[in-house]
Amino acid sequence: MKVLIADDDPACRKLLTSALKKMGHEVQVCVDGREALYALTSPFAPRIAIVDWMMPEYSGLDVCRKVREHVSPIECFIMIVTQKDMAEDIVLGLKSGANDFLTKPFYQAELEARVSNGCKLIEAHQQLKVFAGLLPICAWCKMIRNDRGEWEKLEQFIEDNSHARFTHGGCPTCTEAALSAYKLGIENIKK
Amino acid sequence: MASTIRRPRSADIECEPLWEKVIAENFFGDVEMFRVTAEAFLENTAEYLGGIGGAISKGSVAELIFAAHKLKGALQNFGPSTALNVVSEIEVAARRGQMLRAQRFDGEFTNIFNAFVTQLSAAKEAFEQ
Numbered sequence: 001m002k003v004l005i006a007d008d009d010p011a012c013r014k015l016l017t018s019a020l021k022k023m024g025h026e027v028q029v030c031v032d033g034r035e036a037l038y039a040l041t042s043p044f045a046p047r048i049a050i051v052d053w054m055m056p057e058y059s060g061l062d063v064c065r066k067v068r069e070h071v072s073p074i075e076c077f078i079m080i081v082t083q084k085d086m087a088e089d090i091v092l093g094l095k096s097g098a099n100d101f102l103t104k105p106f107y108q109a110e111l112e113a114r115v116s117n118g119c120k121l122i123e124a125h126q127q128l129k130v131f132a133g134l135l136p137i138c139a140w141c142k143m144i145r146n147d148r149g150e151w152e153k154l155e156q157f158i159e160d161n162s163h164a165r166f167t168h169g170g171c172p173t174c175t176e177a178a179l180s181a182y183k184l185g186i187e188n189i190k191k
Numbered sequence: 192m193a194s195t196i197r198r199p200r201s202a203d204i205e206c207e208p209l210w211e212k213v214i215a216e217n218f219f220g221d222v223e224m225f226r227v228t229a230e231a232f233l234e235n236t237a238e239y240l241g242g243i244g245g246a247i248s249k250g251s252v253a254e255l256i257f258a259a260h261k262l263k264g265a266l267q268n269f270g271p272s273t274a275l276n277v278v279s280e281i282e283v284a285a286r287r288g289q290m291l292r293a294q295r296f297d298g299e300f301t302n303i304f305n306a307f308v309t310q311l312s313a314a315k316e317a318f319e320q
Binding site: 105 | 216217218219220221223224227228229230231232234235257260261263264265267268270
């Protein structure tokens with residue numbers, strides 16, 4: 001997943017960039033709060049952001065507040081980097097719209113776990129969005145057009161895009177109709 | 192107070208930080224990650240020190256808090272405790288508006304910082320080989 005790093009310190013940027021690339025993420029780097037705000041509110045914004053608390057132009061808190069005016073916490077996972085570990089600072093950060101916190105120096109397991117949590121939240125939200133938009137369905141056969149433009153069975157589409165799995169049974173109406181058709185068929189054979 | 196700072200002794204400067212430990216803990220055991228981060232840090236040493244010195248000469252509390260906090264964050268990646276202690280004192284003094292106190296620490300800090308830069312530079316070169 002693409003991760004935005006916003007930090008005015010070149011050494012911290014290098015460290016985070018190397019660490020995230022090592023974890024397999026694509027990285028977009030910003031050198032101050034204004035640049036980060038612009039990147040996070042653009043149409044192709046990264047969905048995970050690691051933003052330093054203290055930056056020129058806009059602080060990490062300012063970036064969070066302003067991003068949240070446009071983008072919800074489930075659409076963009078923002079982590080604020082701080083050297084502060086006081087409870088009130090964490091509360092202040094969370095109130096400004098941050099999803100999570102990272103403290104310096106960074107520890108591999110912690111960084112991986114927190115970024116991974118962010119990825120899971122974003123992926124879950126993207127999955128939900130599949131069912132939130134308009135889905136083209138054939139009015140007759142009920143086949144559905146997927147995002148590759150192919151027509152597939154409704155049940156296959158749902159299985160592909162969710163954790164739901166289908167078992168096959170019969171509703172009373174269809175069971176009765178099927179039995180009637182079966183009986184009619186038998187009677188016709190007898191005749 | 193100056194007495195609360197752990198004063199650098201030659202033994203401290205020679206033996207800290209232990210780079211293998213620092214690389215294992217702060218750079219995920221990745222020497223290349225350490226090397227590129229150290230390079231970025233070393234390229235900006237003048238800016239780091241200049242930020243603190245400039246803020247003190249201007250008498251700007253806000254700039255000094257910002258510069259000291261930034262440098263503390265950058266130093267934390269490498270964990271030199273003596274330099275971190277002194278820059279923390281500068282930040283605390285600035286936050287309390289005690290510019291004279293911060294200025295006193297600044298002279299001491301420059302020497303400690305320069306000693307650390309020499310060590311870091313040597314370590315970077317050593318790990319390049």
